[in-house]
Amino acid sequence: MSETARTADKPPRKPPGLRERMRATVRAEVVEVAHRLFTEQGFDRTTVDQIAAEVGLSRASLFRYFGTKEDIVLGRLEESGRQIAEALAARPDDEQPWEALRRAFDVLTRMNEAAPEQALRYLRMLQETPSLRARHYEKQLSWQELLVPEVARRLGISPDRPEDTRPSALAAAALACLDVAATGWVACEGTVPLAVLLDRAMSALRE
Structure with missing residues (x-):
């Protein structure tokens, strides 16, 4: 099967809605902040509360984005x-x-x-x-x-x-x-x- 045929078989991907884009933005910010803290302090010494505080989220809110x-x-x-x-x-x-x-x-x-x-x-x-x-x-x-x-x-x-x-x-x-x-x-x-x-x-x- 050609690349063109494979592409034609796939339905067009629906663009993400506003809520999904906002969620992705928050997740990306959490990841960026967390990785900086992990690099500076180490994974085990960095707490979820520290990450949440830096991003401006509550602990409960952060866990809605990451389990x-x-x-x-x-x-x-x-x-x-x-x-x-x-x-x-x-x-x-x-x-x-x-x-x-x-x-x-x-x-x-x-x-x-x-x-x-x-x-x-x-x-x-x-x-x-x-x-x-x-x-x-x-x-x-x-x-x-x-x-x-x-x-x-x-x-x-x-x-x-x-x-x-x-x-x-x-x-x-x-x-x-x-x-x-x-x-x-x-x-x-x-x-x-x-x-x-x-x-x-x-x-x-x-x-």
Whole structure:
């Protein structure tokens, strides 16, 4: 199926309403303030009350936007997962699934290259905070669920066949490579580009 045909099959996306836009604006402000405090004080030493006070919200109001303090840190990952899935779907149809997955991850490598110090601080916080590591794993499982249908399509199989584990295996392996590359990137203090580390990790499984 051509890119034009795939695009034509999709119904036009309804623009967000005023309430949704206002909610997104408040969420973005909370995330920005929280990340600054986390960087200055550390995740565990930063309280929800501090974050709420800086943004001008009550504690109860903040929890209407984010269920937990961890969600403030990891909220960006939901959007990242959607962006990766969209990038994967946009890759050429004749591209092999493994290569298409690698290229879809360019969404993340480009963001990290744009602000490497900020990205390193963020990843280091994820790796050094046990509660965040656990929630990060949960978020990546949701990424896998987003990627599997497109991987299955590229393999020419139905995503509704749980007995065929190839799509899940490819998506899970690609995400594991992404984690390994991110860990190495933090360990080397960003001296080697994340994209290079990711290429190395994913090439090792291709060989």
